[in-house]
Amino acid sequence: MSNCPCGSGLAYDACCGPIIAGAPVPTAEALMRSRYSAYVQRAYAHLGNSLSVEQRKDFNADDAKRWAESSEWLGLTIQRTEQGGPGDDTGLVEFTAKFKTGGQAHDHHEVALFNRENGKWVYAGIAEETVKTVHREAPKIGRNDPCPCGSGKKYKKCCGAAG
Numbered sequence: 001m002s003n004c005p006c007g008s009g010l011a012y013d014a015c016c017g018p019i020i021a022g023a024p025v026p027t028a029e030a031l032m033r034s035r036y037s038a039y040v041q042r043a044y045a046h047l048g049n050s051l052s053v054e055q056r057k058d059f060n061a062d063d064a065k066r067w068a069e070s071s072e073w074l075g076l077t078i079q080r081t082e083q084g085g086p087g088d089d090t091g092l093v094e095f096t097a098k099f100k101t102g103g104q105a106h107d108h109h110e111v112a113l114f115n116r117e118n119g120k121w122v123y124a125g126i127a128e129e130t131v132k133t134v135h136r137e138a139p140k141i142g143r144n145d146p147c148p149c150g151s152g153k154k155y156k157k158c159c160g161a162a163g
Contacts, residue, residue: 004016005076006036016030019031020034025050028093028121032093035050035123036095040068040073047059052117052125055122071099073097079096081093091121092127112125112127143156144156
């Protein structure tokens with residue numbers, strides 16, 4: 001038996017394997033882990049079956065297959081979960097999936113929403129991100145400073161001119 005691709009430390013047959021095969025899912029996090037494992041194991045039916053009715057409208061099994069097969073799956077990290085337990089009807093799982101495509105490493109970070117449909121956990125989409133404070137990396141350009149475009153004009157007479 002090999003370790004489950006989801007990173008739980010359990011054997012695949014004791015973790016995501018039964019869920020992918022159709023066993024009931026106890027928590028939103030368990031569904032998230034099984035969806036990651038489905039990409040690794042090329043279990044495309046589970047990817048479609050574990051979507052909410054609304055999400056299924058946009059699901060394309062061929063696209064999922066192309067992405068899964070063109071990627072090398074490197075690991076899943078769960079950052080946090082909110083609700084999503086056996087007694088809940090909704091849940092949130094923040095995760096990062098690491099993978100390589102075309103030799104380039106990527107981190108897919110997501111805050112995923114889950115809910116129950118007919119008593120079964122399903123992936124319901126991405127949570128709306130809260131507004132983040134933007135911190136300026138460079139000093140603010142003053143109206144009388146040289147324009148950063150390199151024109152030689154003052155900012156207020158070039159790119160900073162009101163239109």
